[in-house]
Amino acid sequence: MRRISLLALFCFLFTSVSGQNNTTLLTTAESSHFESTSTYADVMEFITELKNISPHIRLEYIAKSIEGRDVPLMIIGNPLPKNFQELNNDRRIVIYIQANIHGGEIEGKEAVQMLARDILSNSSSDYLKDIVLLICPIFNIDGNEKINTNNRRNQSGPKNGVGDRYNGQNLDLNRDAMKVETPEVYGMITNVLNKWDPAIMLDLHTTNGSYHTEPLTYTWMMNGNTERVLVNYMRDTMMPSLKNSLATKYKTPNVFYGEFKDMREPQKGWDSYAFEPRYIVNYIGLRNRLAILNENYVYADFKTRINGSYNLLKAVLDYAVFNKEEIKKLLVEADKKVIARGLNPTEKDSFAVEFVNNPTPVPETIEIYELEPYKDANGRDRLRPTDKTKTVTVPYYADYFPKRNIKFPFAYIITVKDPEVISLLKTHGIKIEQLSKSKTLDVQSIKTKELKGAQRLNQGHYNNSIKVEYVNETKEFPKGTLVVKTAQPLANVAAYLLEPETDDGLLFWNFWDKYLVTQWGGGYLPYPVSKIINKTDFETEDF
Numbered sequence: 167m168r169r170i171s172l173l174a175l176f177c178f179l180f181t182s183v184s185g186q187n188n189t190t191l192l193t194t195a196e197s198s199h200f201e202s203t204s205t206y207a208d209v210m211e212f213i214t215e216l217k218n219i220s221p222h223i224r225l226e227y228i229a230k231s232i233e234g235r236d237v238p239l240m241i242i243g244n245p246l247p248k249n250f251q252e253l254n255n256d257r258r259i260v261i262y263i264q265a266n267i268h269g270g271e272i273e274g275k276e277a278v279q280m281l282a283r284d285i286l287s288n289s290s291s292d293y294l295k296d297i298v299l300l301i302c303p304i305f306n307i308d309g310n311e312k313i314n315t316n317n318r319r320n321q322s323g324p325k326n327g328v329g330d331r332y333n334g335q336n337l338d339l340n341r342d343a344m345k346v347e348t349p350e351v352y353g354m355i356t357n358v359l360n361k362w363d364p365a366i367m368l369d370l371h372t373t374n375g376s377y378h379t380e381p382l383t384y385t386w387m388m389n390g391n392t393e394r395v396l397v398n399y400m401r402d403t404m405m406p407s408l409k410n411s412l413a414t415k416y417k418t419p420n421v422f423y424g425e426f427k428d429m430r431e432p433q434k435g436w437d438s439y440a441f442e443p444r445y446i447v448n449y450i451g452l453r454n455r456l457a458i459l460n461e462n463y464v465y466a467d468f469k470t471r472i473n474g475s476y477n478l479l480k481a482v483l484d485y486a487v488f489n490k491e492e493i494k495k496l497l498v499e500a501d502k503k504v505i506a507r508g509l510n511p512t513e514k515d516s517f518a519v520e521f522v523n524n525p526t527p528v529p530e531t532i533e534i535y536e537l538e539p540y541k542d543a544n545g546r547d548r549l550r551p552t553d554k555t556k557t558v559t560v561p562y563y564a565d566y567f568p569k570r571n572i573k574f575p576f577a578y579i580i581t582v583k584d585p586e587v588i589s590l591l592k593t594h595g596i597k598i599e600q601l602s603k604s605k606t607l608d609v610q611s612i613k614t615k616e617l618k619g620a621q622r623l624n625q626g627h628y629n630n631s632i633k634v635e636y637v638n639e640t641k642e643f644p645k646g647t648l649v650v651k652t653a654q655p656l657a658n659v660a661a662y663l664l665e666p667e668t669d670d671g672l673l674f675w676n677f678w679d680k681y682l683v684t685q686w687g688g689g690y691l692p693y694p695v696s697k698i699i700n701k702t703d704f705e706t707e708d709f
Contacts, residue, residue, distance in 0.1 A: 191212070191216070191283050193212065193279045193283075194208045194276070195276040195468065196276075200323065200324060200468045200469040201323070202324050202326040203272040203275065203276065203313070203324050203327075204275060204276065204304070206235060206304060206307050206311055209275070209303050210238065212283075213282075216283060219287065220286035220289070222242060222244045222286055222294055223286055224241045225239070226238075228354060228357040228358055229349045229353025229357070232308055232335050232348075233334045235308065237302065237307060237353055238302065238303065239300060239301070239358065240282055240299075240300070240301040240302075240303065241298070242286065242294070242300075242301065243258065243297065243298040244289070244295060253362070256298070257490075258298050258490070259297055259365050259493060259494060260297075260363065260364040260366075261298070261364055261367075261368070261483070262359075262362065262366070262368070263281075263299070263300070263367075263370070264354070264370065265302065265305065266303065266305050266306055266310055267369060268309065268331045268339070268340065268372075269306045269328070269331060270329050271318075271370070272310070272328050272372075273370075273462050273471040273472040273474075273475050274460065274475050277370070277472050277476040278301050280476055281301070281476060281480070282299075285299070293487065296487045296490060297490075299483075300362055302354070305350055305354070306332075306350060311329060312330040313328060314327050314330075317329060320374075320464065320465075321464050322464065322465050322471075323468035323469075324468045333348055333350060337625055337626065338625060339351055340369070340444075340445055341444045343444050343445065343448075344663065344671070345444070345625075345627075345677075355595070359450075359595070360595045365490075365494060365497055366456045366458070366493070367450045367456070368457070368458045368460055368478075368479065369446050370475055371460060371461045372462050372471065373423070373464045376424075376425045376426045377534060377535040377537065377551040378534045378535065379419065379533040379534075379535070379555055380420050380421040380463065380533065381420075381462065381470045381473075382418050382421075382462060382463065382475070382478055383423035383461045383462070383463060384405075384420070384460045385423040385458070385461075385564060386400035386401065386405055386457065386458055386564075387400070387447050387448050387450055387451025387457040387459075388438065389441050389521075389566060390441065390521040390567055391452060391518050392448070392451035392658070393500045393504065395499070395503075396454065396456060396500055397451070397565075400456060401526055401564075402527075404456070404485060404489075405422065406528075408481050408485060409422075411481045411485070412477060412481050416477040416480065416481060418474055418477045421530060421532050423461045424438045424530070424562065426560075429537060429549055432532075432558050432560055434560075435560055435563050436561065436562050436563065437563040438523075438562070438564035439523075442669050442670045443659075443662055445459075449659075452659045452662060453655075453656060453658075454497060454504060455497060456493065458478075458482065460475055462474055462475050504654075504658065505653050505654060505657075507574065507652070508654065508657050509653045510701045511573075511576055511652070511700070515573070515574040516568070516573060516574050517571060517658075518571050519570055519572055519665060519669075521566045521567065521569050522566070522569040523563045523565065523566050524563070524565040526562045526563075526564050526565050529559050529560055529561050530559070530561075530562040531557060532558055532559075532560065533555050533556070533557050534555065534557075535551035535552060535554070535555055536554040536556060537551055537552065538552050572667065573697070575610070575661075575697040575698055576652060576700055576702060577650060578649070578664045578695055578697055579607070579643060579647060580647070580649070580664075580694060581648075581694050582681055582694045583646075584678075584681070587672060587678075588709075590663070590677070591650070594660075595656055596650060596656050596659060597650070597654050598648055599648070599706035599708060599709055600646050600647060600707060601644070601645055601646060601649060601705070601706060602707040603705060604643065604645050605642070605704045606643075607640070607641060607642075607704065608639075608640050608698070608699075608700070608702070609640075610636050610638055610696065610697040611637045611639055611641070611692070611693070612636060612637075612666055612693035613634060613635040613637055613690075613693065614632060614633075614634055614666075614690040615635055617630060617632050617633075617682060617690065618631050627675055627676050629674050630673050630674055630676060630679070631674075638699075641696070648709060666695070681694045
């Protein structure tokens with residue numbers, strides 16, 4: 167049960183962490199004076215009370231966790247849509263906020279509860295009129311319920327403990343966006359992204375790493391295969407606007423998320439290192455939508471971290487209300503561009519399989535703590551912050567561009583009907599067809615030259631790396647052969663999965679393992695994917 171005092175229950179108004187007047191409904195963090203975080207039962211009771219104070223909220227469930235708990239999704243709006251189909255001609259913008267993906271990173275979970283309460287307490291709010299807001303307040307329920315004071319001991323509060331990073335399968339949900347092996351991520355994709363198609367997604371976390379004074383950090387989707395117009399919009403337009411709004415309107419010191427390449431020499435640069443689409447924010451970018459990663463500063467106290475996350479959410483909603491038409495148009499144009507490329511790929515159309523991380527056009531200014539060396543209990547050299555601070559302006563490495571490309575195809579031919587592969591492609595929303603009759607096609611076949619499995623398990627996998635040769639040849643394919651055409655909005659997701667050399671595809675995550683080598687001998691079997699590079703006429707039917 168949440169810890170709500172009798173006095174609070176009889177009051178009409180109170181001042182929240184954010185300084186706004188609200189009803190008496192308190193989160194666990196607020197009612198415990200920021201010494202505790204919400205359990206699953208606390209969150210569900212809080213949602214029930216929100217439903218009692220407002221008709222503009224509905225509760226759905228997007229998944230059932232491994233341990234049998236229903237993952238909640240709050241749907242908020244005025245008018246409140248009965249279902250996602252009602253949004254086909256809706257002028258509002260859809261925003262999805264996801265908190266507590268890691269069970270120990272908990273301030274986002276508290277901030278979204280406060281945000282929902284404050285919005286629903288003001289029936290005339292522009293947020294209700296201009297936004298359909300989807301909130302999953304506790305994405306990793308099974309991890310959250312393992313609250314223990316020994317979890318994340320380097321984190322500044324709450325003193326009564328936090329949950330565990332992993333879900334009920336001992337998997338990291340923020341490494342599962344492409345392989346989709348967890349019920350939580352499966353539910354997010356099938357019941358939120360594929361249905362509600364949010365224009366903006368926010369994923370709320372807590373940092374580990376460098377020492378600085380700013381309590382709030384955040385960044386944008388940045389995989390190098392994301393449509394460049396979307397990355398540039400975030401980098402050059404939306405993110406600078408949020409930075410200014412947070413500093414001036416919300417009085418929240420903030421910096422774009424990263425870690426120093428070298429804490430001893432900060433001038434070497436501030437690095438946002440996670441670009442692969444296994445990270446949910448980057449996956450959203452591949453789907454031609456906008457996404458923001460919120461990382462709240464681990465060494466700030468719990469109350470300050472909640473406040474920072476809350477203010478970022480408000481700043482994003484402010485921006486979305488004011489710029490919703492611009493954003494919606496931008497996303498429509500991105501979808502059209504991806505489809506047009508697939509209809510008739512040209513020589514210049516390519517897909518990256520290796521990347522380089524360049525500095526953004528504008529460097530980042532950070533107030534950092536000066537560090538001093540010391541030896542830990544095992545005699546190892548370490549660094550720790552002093553009380554002294556200084557301001558540095560350094561390159562921000564967060565601009566991923568292709569380093570090595572391969573040709574982008576008109577279509578992919580899949581020669582084995584593996585049920586796991588088919589299920590995964592359908593889960594992502596990728597359209598699959600099949601040849602309606604046998605057909606001889608000019609294709610680029612993929613010949614395996616070298617295949618290696620990693621020495622160490624990663625999320626339950628010995629990840630593969632491969633060296634291949636692309637061979638142009640003419641082959642006959644039988645009726646029923648699977649086809650994935652790239653003239654579809656999710657073509658970048660499809661290509662990332664089906665290309666053998668990507669860092670997050672079917673080959674990397676072992677989906678093709680049983681089709682790659684012979685039982686005896688040292689040879690390789692034909693790779694189960696071929697590429698039709700140029701526009702080609704052939705008859706297909708739905709699969």
